[in-house]
Amino acid sequence: MQEAAETLLDELTEAYVVGRREGKEPIGPEPDAEIAPTIRLIPRTPAAGPLSIALTEFPGVVLRLGRWFYEPLPECGCDDCDEDPEELVIELRRLVVAHVEGGLWERVRRGLTRSWLETRLIGPGLKISRRAPIDPAEARAARREGFAAPVRWAPWPRRPQRTDLP
Template identity: 30%
Template structure:
Protein backbone atom coordinates (compact mmCIF):
# COMPACT_ATOMS: atom_id res chain seq x y z
CA UNK A 1 0.00 0.00 0.00
CA UNK A 2 2.27 2.72 -1.30
CA UNK A 3 -0.08 5.60 -0.51
CA UNK A 4 -0.94 4.57 3.03
CA UNK A 5 0.22 6.76 5.87
CA UNK A 6 -1.00 6.40 9.42
CA UNK A 7 -3.01 9.51 10.34
CA UNK A 8 -1.34 11.99 12.64
CA UNK A 9 -3.20 11.68 15.94
CA UNK A 10 -2.64 13.87 18.95
CA UNK A 11 -1.81 11.86 22.07
CA UNK A 12 -4.49 11.83 24.74
CA UNK A 13 -3.69 11.66 28.44
CA UNK A 14 -5.76 9.53 30.81
CA UNK A 15 -5.52 9.78 34.59
CA UNK A 16 -6.50 7.54 37.47
CA UNK A 17 -8.69 8.55 40.41
CA UNK A 18 -5.68 10.16 42.12
CA UNK A 19 -4.86 12.29 39.09
CA UNK A 20 -1.77 10.32 38.06
CA UNK A 21 -1.20 9.70 34.36
CA UNK A 22 -2.00 6.11 33.35
CA UNK A 23 0.88 4.67 31.34
CA UNK A 24 -1.12 2.33 29.14
CA UNK A 25 1.11 -0.27 27.56
CA UNK A 26 3.46 -0.36 30.54
CA UNK A 27 1.17 -0.36 33.56
CA UNK A 28 2.29 -3.60 35.12
CA UNK A 29 5.98 -3.69 34.23
CA UNK A 30 7.45 -7.16 34.86
CA UNK A 31 4.63 -8.08 37.24
CA UNK A 32 1.44 -9.93 36.40
CA UNK A 33 -1.70 -7.79 36.16
CA UNK A 34 -3.90 -7.67 39.29
CA UNK A 35 -6.55 -10.36 39.17
CA UNK A 36 -9.39 -7.83 39.29
CA UNK A 37 -8.04 -5.92 36.26
CA UNK A 38 -9.27 -8.65 33.92
CA UNK A 39 -12.85 -7.59 34.46
CA UNK A 40 -12.25 -3.85 34.07
CA UNK A 41 -12.59 -1.81 30.90
CA UNK A 42 -11.39 1.69 31.69
CA UNK A 43 -10.90 4.62 29.32
CA UNK A 44 -11.84 2.61 26.25
CA UNK A 45 -11.97 5.90 24.33
CA UNK A 46 -8.21 5.48 24.00
CA UNK A 47 -8.99 3.11 21.13
CA UNK A 48 -10.96 5.75 19.18
CA UNK A 49 -7.99 6.49 16.84
CA UNK A 50 -8.41 3.00 15.40
CA UNK A 51 -11.40 4.32 13.48
CA UNK A 52 -9.17 6.90 11.80
CA UNK A 53 -6.57 4.27 11.01
CA UNK A 54 -9.20 2.01 9.47
CA UNK A 55 -10.51 4.85 7.32
CA UNK A 56 -6.99 5.65 6.12
CA UNK A 57 -6.52 1.99 5.18
CA UNK A 58 -9.83 1.98 3.30
CA UNK A 59 -8.85 5.14 1.40
CA UNK A 60 -5.45 3.71 0.46
CA UNK A 61 -6.90 0.42 -0.74
CA UNK A 62 -9.54 2.16 -2.83
CA UNK A 63 -6.93 4.42 -4.46
CA UNK A 64 -4.42 1.71 -5.35
CA UNK A 65 -6.32 -1.46 -6.16
CA UNK A 66 -9.01 -2.59 -8.59
CA UNK A 67 -11.84 -3.03 -6.11
CA UNK A 68 -15.47 -2.32 -5.38
CA UNK A 69 -16.14 -0.39 -2.17
CA UNK A 70 -19.51 -0.65 -0.43
CA UNK A 71 -20.41 1.37 2.65
CA UNK A 72 -23.53 -0.09 4.22
CA UNK A 73 -24.35 -0.98 7.81
CA UNK A 74 -25.96 -4.21 6.60
CA UNK A 75 -22.55 -5.49 5.52
CA UNK A 76 -21.76 -6.18 9.16
CA UNK A 77 -23.54 -9.48 8.44
CA UNK A 78 -20.20 -10.60 6.96
CA UNK A 79 -18.98 -11.08 10.53
CA UNK A 80 -18.98 -14.63 11.82
CA UNK A 81 -21.15 -13.60 14.77
CA UNK A 82 -23.64 -10.77 15.23
CA UNK A 83 -22.66 -7.63 17.13
CA UNK A 84 -25.05 -5.17 18.72
CA UNK A 85 -22.61 -2.22 18.74
CA UNK A 86 -21.95 -1.80 15.01
CA UNK A 87 -22.09 1.77 13.74
CA UNK A 88 -20.60 1.34 10.23
CA UNK A 89 -19.44 -1.37 7.82
CA UNK A 90 -17.34 -1.06 4.66
CA UNK A 91 -16.69 -4.01 2.35
CA UNK A 92 -13.82 -3.89 -0.15
CA UNK A 93 -14.03 -6.58 -2.83
CA UNK A 94 -11.12 -7.09 -5.26
CA UNK A 95 -12.02 -7.48 -8.93
CA UNK A 96 -10.16 -10.81 -8.88
CA UNK A 97 -12.34 -13.42 -7.16
CA UNK A 98 -9.26 -15.35 -6.02
CA UNK A 99 -8.22 -12.39 -3.82
CA UNK A 100 -9.73 -12.14 -0.34
CA UNK A 101 -12.33 -9.41 0.29
CA UNK A 102 -12.10 -7.35 3.46
CA UNK A 103 -14.97 -5.91 5.47
CA UNK A 104 -14.13 -3.20 8.00
CA UNK A 105 -16.69 -3.03 10.80
CA UNK A 106 -16.67 -0.02 13.13
CA UNK A 107 -18.15 -0.38 16.61
CA UNK A 108 -19.15 2.05 19.33
CA UNK A 109 -16.80 0.33 21.81
CA UNK A 110 -14.77 1.84 19.98
CA UNK A 111 -13.06 -0.91 18.02
CA UNK A 112 -12.57 -2.27 14.52
CA UNK A 113 -13.28 -5.76 13.29
CA UNK A 114 -11.98 -6.87 9.90
CA UNK A 115 -13.66 -9.84 8.26
CA UNK A 116 -11.12 -11.33 5.86
CA UNK A 117 -11.93 -13.81 3.13
CA UNK A 118 -14.77 -16.12 4.11
CA UNK A 119 -14.36 -17.36 7.65
CA UNK A 120 -12.26 -15.21 9.92
CA UNK A 121 -12.76 -11.99 11.88
CA UNK A 122 -9.76 -10.05 13.17
CA UNK A 123 -10.49 -7.92 16.26
CA UNK A 124 -8.75 -4.64 17.13
CA UNK A 125 -8.33 -4.65 20.05
CA UNK A 126 -8.74 -8.33 20.75
CA UNK A 127 -9.86 -7.60 24.31
CA UNK A 128 -9.33 -4.08 25.64
CA UNK A 129 -9.45 -4.92 29.35
CA UNK A 130 -7.08 -3.27 31.79
CA UNK A 131 -5.11 -6.48 32.28
CA UNK A 132 -4.25 -6.69 28.59
CA UNK A 133 -3.04 -3.08 28.81
CA UNK A 134 -3.18 -2.51 25.07
CA UNK A 135 -2.54 0.84 23.41
CA UNK A 136 -4.18 1.95 20.21
CA UNK A 137 -0.76 2.31 18.57
CA UNK A 138 0.16 -1.33 19.13
CA UNK A 139 -3.26 -2.46 18.01
CA UNK A 140 -2.95 -0.30 14.89
CA UNK A 141 0.41 -1.94 14.14
CA UNK A 142 -1.34 -5.30 14.07
CA UNK A 143 -4.23 -4.08 11.93
CA UNK A 144 -1.94 -2.48 9.38
CA UNK A 145 0.21 -5.60 9.07
CA UNK A 146 -2.77 -7.95 8.86
CA UNK A 147 -4.47 -5.91 6.14
CA UNK A 148 -1.29 -5.45 4.11
CA UNK A 149 -0.50 -9.16 4.33
CA UNK A 150 -3.96 -10.11 3.08
CA UNK A 151 -3.67 -7.63 0.22
CA UNK A 152 -0.24 -8.94 -0.77
CA UNK A 153 -1.54 -12.52 -1.02
CA UNK A 154 -0.16 -13.85 2.23
CA UNK A 155 -3.48 -15.11 3.60
CA UNK A 156 -4.66 -18.71 3.79
CA UNK A 157 -7.90 -20.16 5.12
CA UNK A 158 -8.97 -23.72 5.78
CA UNK A 159 -12.41 -25.14 6.53
CA UNK A 160 -12.97 -28.52 8.10
CA UNK A 161 -15.21 -30.47 10.40
CA UNK A 162 -13.42 -29.02 13.42
CA UNK A 163 -13.91 -25.39 12.31
CA UNK A 164 -11.70 -22.91 10.51
CA UNK A 165 -8.01 -22.08 10.53
CA UNK A 166 -6.06 -19.20 9.05
CA UNK A 167 -2.47 -18.20 8.45
CA UNK A 168 -0.89 -14.87 7.56
CA UNK A 169 2.69 -14.75 6.36
CA UNK A 170 5.04 -12.21 4.81
CA UNK A 171 6.28 -12.89 1.31
CA UNK A 172 9.81 -13.34 2.65
CA UNK A 173 8.67 -15.50 5.56
CA UNK A 174 10.07 -13.09 8.14
CA UNK A 175 6.79 -12.83 10.04
CA UNK A 176 3.68 -14.94 10.35
CA UNK A 177 0.66 -15.52 12.52
CA UNK A 178 -2.01 -18.18 12.63
CA UNK A 179 -5.07 -19.22 14.54
CA UNK A 180 -8.18 -21.34 14.48
CA UNK A 181 -11.70 -21.38 15.79
CA UNK A 182 -14.23 -24.09 16.41
CA UNK A 183 -16.97 -21.56 17.08
CA UNK A 184 -18.04 -21.26 13.45
CA UNK A 185 -21.62 -21.70 12.23
CA UNK A 186 -21.90 -24.96 10.28
CA UNK A 187 -23.71 -23.23 7.42
CA UNK A 188 -20.81 -20.82 6.96
CA UNK A 189 -18.28 -23.66 6.96
CA UNK A 190 -20.24 -25.63 4.39
CA UNK A 191 -20.70 -22.59 2.14
CA UNK A 192 -17.01 -21.68 2.29
CA UNK A 193 -15.60 -25.16 1.83
CA UNK A 194 -16.11 -25.34 -1.93
CA UNK A 195 -14.74 -21.88 -2.63
CA UNK A 196 -11.65 -22.45 -0.52
CA UNK A 197 -11.03 -25.79 -2.21
CA UNK A 198 -10.98 -24.06 -5.59
CA UNK A 199 -8.11 -21.80 -4.50
CA UNK A 200 -6.48 -24.50 -2.38
CA UNK A 201 -7.05 -22.26 0.62
CA UNK A 202 -4.54 -19.65 -0.53
CA UNK A 203 -5.85 -16.21 -1.47
CA UNK A 204 -3.94 -14.31 -4.14
CA UNK A 205 -2.63 -10.73 -4.16
CA UNK A 206 -5.08 -7.95 -4.94
CA UNK A 207 -5.00 -6.57 -8.49
CA UNK A 208 -3.62 -3.07 -8.73
CA UNK A 209 -5.17 -0.26 -10.72
CA UNK A 210 -3.51 0.28 -14.06
Protein backbone atom coordinates in the same frame (compact mmCIF):
# COMPACT_ATOMS: atom_id res chain seq x y z
CA MET B 1 -8.09 3.74 15.90
CA GLN B 2 -11.15 4.29 13.73
CA GLU B 3 -9.64 7.32 12.02
CA ALA B 4 -6.48 5.34 11.20
CA ALA B 5 -8.62 2.49 9.84
CA GLU B 6 -10.59 4.85 7.60
CA THR B 7 -7.34 6.40 6.33
CA LEU B 8 -6.01 2.92 5.54
CA LEU B 9 -9.20 2.04 3.65
CA ASP B 10 -8.88 5.24 1.60
CA GLU B 11 -5.25 4.37 0.78
CA LEU B 12 -6.24 0.85 -0.30
CA THR B 13 -9.08 2.18 -2.47
CA GLU B 14 -6.62 4.53 -4.16
CA ALA B 15 -3.87 1.92 -4.70
CA TYR B 16 -5.84 -1.20 -5.66
CA VAL B 17 -8.60 -2.13 -8.12
CA VAL B 18 -11.41 -2.67 -5.62
CA GLY B 19 -15.06 -1.93 -5.15
CA ARG B 20 -16.01 -0.14 -1.94
CA ARG B 21 -19.28 -0.76 -0.09
CA GLU B 22 -20.43 0.92 3.07
CA GLY B 23 -23.29 -0.31 5.21
CA LYS B 24 -24.17 -1.88 8.54
CA GLU B 25 -23.22 -5.51 9.16
CA PRO B 26 -22.83 -7.89 12.10
CA ILE B 27 -19.31 -7.60 13.50
CA GLY B 28 -19.02 -11.27 14.40
CA PRO B 29 -20.14 -14.68 13.21
CA GLU B 30 -22.61 -15.16 16.08
CA PRO B 31 -26.33 -14.83 15.21
CA ASP B 32 -26.79 -12.10 17.85
CA ALA B 33 -23.62 -10.15 16.96
CA GLU B 34 -23.63 -6.37 17.29
CA ILE B 35 -24.46 -4.45 14.09
CA ALA B 36 -21.92 -1.75 13.23
CA PRO B 37 -21.03 0.59 10.36
CA THR B 38 -18.83 -1.46 8.05
CA ILE B 39 -16.65 -0.61 5.06
CA ARG B 40 -15.97 -3.52 2.73
CA LEU B 41 -13.35 -3.58 -0.04
CA ILE B 42 -13.86 -6.22 -2.72
CA PRO B 43 -11.05 -6.77 -5.24
CA ARG B 44 -12.14 -6.77 -8.89
CA THR B 45 -10.59 -10.20 -9.35
CA PRO B 46 -12.50 -13.11 -7.77
CA ALA B 47 -9.28 -14.91 -6.78
CA ALA B 48 -8.40 -12.10 -4.33
CA GLY B 49 -10.09 -12.07 -0.93
CA PRO B 50 -12.30 -9.30 0.43
CA LEU B 51 -11.52 -7.12 3.42
CA SER B 52 -13.91 -5.34 5.76
CA ILE B 53 -13.54 -3.10 8.76
CA ALA B 54 -16.40 -2.59 11.18
CA LEU B 55 -16.33 0.56 13.32
CA THR B 56 -17.46 -0.52 16.79
CA GLU B 57 -18.96 1.54 19.60
CA PHE B 58 -15.91 0.95 21.79
CA PRO B 59 -14.28 2.89 19.65
CA GLY B 60 -12.32 0.19 18.00
CA VAL B 61 -12.47 -1.82 14.81
CA VAL B 62 -13.10 -5.39 13.77
CA LEU B 63 -11.03 -6.49 10.81
CA ARG B 64 -12.27 -9.33 8.60
CA LEU B 65 -10.10 -10.81 5.86
CA GLY B 66 -11.17 -13.40 3.32
CA ARG B 67 -13.95 -15.66 4.53
CA TRP B 68 -13.07 -16.37 8.18
CA PHE B 69 -10.13 -14.30 9.46
CA TYR B 70 -11.49 -12.06 12.23
CA GLU B 71 -9.46 -9.68 14.41
CA PRO B 72 -10.87 -7.13 16.90
CA LEU B 73 -8.54 -4.18 17.57
CA PRO B 74 -8.17 -3.54 20.43
CA GLU B 75 -8.77 -7.10 21.51
CA CYS B 76 -10.06 -6.20 24.95
CA GLY B 77 -10.28 -2.48 25.63
CA CYS B 78 -10.25 -2.62 29.41
CA ASP B 79 -8.00 -0.29 31.40
CA ASP B 80 -5.94 -3.21 32.75
CA CYS B 81 -4.94 -4.35 29.24
CA ASP B 82 -4.06 -0.78 28.22
CA GLU B 83 -3.34 -1.61 24.57
CA ASP B 84 -1.24 1.08 22.86
CA PRO B 85 -3.22 2.76 20.02
CA GLU B 86 -0.07 3.32 17.94
CA GLU B 87 0.86 -0.37 18.19
CA LEU B 88 -2.71 -1.33 17.23
CA VAL B 89 -2.50 0.80 14.07
CA ILE B 90 0.83 -0.85 13.18
CA GLU B 91 -0.74 -4.29 13.74
CA LEU B 92 -3.78 -3.39 11.61
CA ARG B 93 -1.51 -2.34 8.76
CA ARG B 94 0.63 -5.50 9.06
CA LEU B 95 -2.45 -7.75 8.88
CA VAL B 96 -3.87 -5.86 5.90
CA VAL B 97 -0.57 -5.80 3.99
CA ALA B 98 -0.15 -9.56 4.46
CA HIS B 99 -3.65 -10.10 3.06
CA VAL B 100 -3.44 -7.78 0.05
CA GLU B 101 -0.09 -9.33 -0.89
CA GLY B 102 -1.68 -12.81 -1.04
CA GLY B 103 -0.68 -14.17 2.37
CA LEU B 104 -4.08 -15.52 3.51
CA TRP B 105 -4.90 -19.24 3.27
CA GLU B 106 -8.23 -20.73 4.37
CA ARG B 107 -9.80 -24.19 4.34
CA VAL B 108 -12.36 -26.51 5.94
CA ARG B 109 -11.26 -29.85 7.39
CA ARG B 110 -13.43 -32.75 8.40
CA GLY B 111 -12.82 -34.21 11.84
CA LEU B 112 -14.21 -37.39 13.36
CA THR B 113 -17.11 -35.58 15.01
CA ARG B 114 -17.22 -32.20 13.31
CA SER B 115 -15.60 -29.90 10.79
CA TRP B 116 -12.98 -27.23 11.46
CA LEU B 117 -12.01 -24.06 9.67
CA GLU B 118 -8.36 -23.24 9.37
CA THR B 119 -6.81 -19.89 8.53
CA ARG B 120 -3.20 -18.91 8.05
CA LEU B 121 -1.96 -15.36 7.47
CA ILE B 122 1.68 -14.93 6.49
CA GLY B 123 3.44 -11.64 5.79
CA PRO B 124 6.60 -9.70 6.65
CA GLY B 125 7.35 -10.59 10.29
CA LEU B 126 3.92 -12.21 10.63
CA LYS B 127 2.71 -15.81 10.81
CA ILE B 128 -0.72 -16.48 12.31
CA SER B 129 -2.45 -19.87 12.25
CA ARG B 130 -5.93 -20.44 13.68
CA ARG B 131 -8.34 -23.33 13.90
CA ALA B 132 -11.95 -23.24 15.10
CA PRO B 133 -15.04 -25.45 14.93
CA ILE B 134 -17.48 -24.62 12.16
CA ASP B 135 -21.22 -25.06 11.89
CA PRO B 136 -22.12 -28.10 9.71
CA ALA B 137 -24.21 -26.04 7.28
CA GLU B 138 -21.40 -23.48 6.87
CA ALA B 139 -18.89 -26.32 6.37
CA ARG B 140 -21.01 -27.85 3.59
CA ALA B 141 -21.42 -24.47 1.89
CA ALA B 142 -17.68 -23.80 2.14
CA ARG B 143 -16.84 -27.21 0.65
CA ARG B 144 -19.19 -26.53 -2.28
CA GLU B 145 -17.34 -23.24 -2.86
CA GLY B 146 -13.95 -24.97 -2.99
CA PHE B 147 -12.69 -24.58 0.57
CA ALA B 148 -12.21 -28.35 1.11
CA ALA B 149 -8.74 -27.83 -0.33
CA PRO B 150 -6.64 -24.92 0.96
CA VAL B 151 -7.59 -21.66 -0.73
CA ARG B 152 -4.82 -19.13 -1.04
CA TRP B 153 -6.30 -15.74 -1.78
CA ALA B 154 -4.45 -14.01 -4.62
CA PRO B 155 -2.70 -10.66 -4.25
CA TRP B 156 -4.91 -7.67 -4.94
CA PRO B 157 -4.57 -6.09 -8.38
CA ARG B 158 -2.88 -2.69 -8.26
CA ARG B 159 -4.21 0.33 -10.09
CA PRO B 160 -2.04 1.30 -13.07
CA GLN B 161 0.31 4.19 -12.37
CA ARG B 162 -0.72 7.35 -14.21
CA THR B 163 2.12 8.56 -16.41
CA ASP B 164 0.15 11.21 -18.30
CA LEU B 165 -0.05 13.62 -15.35
CA PRO B 166 1.94 16.87 -15.62
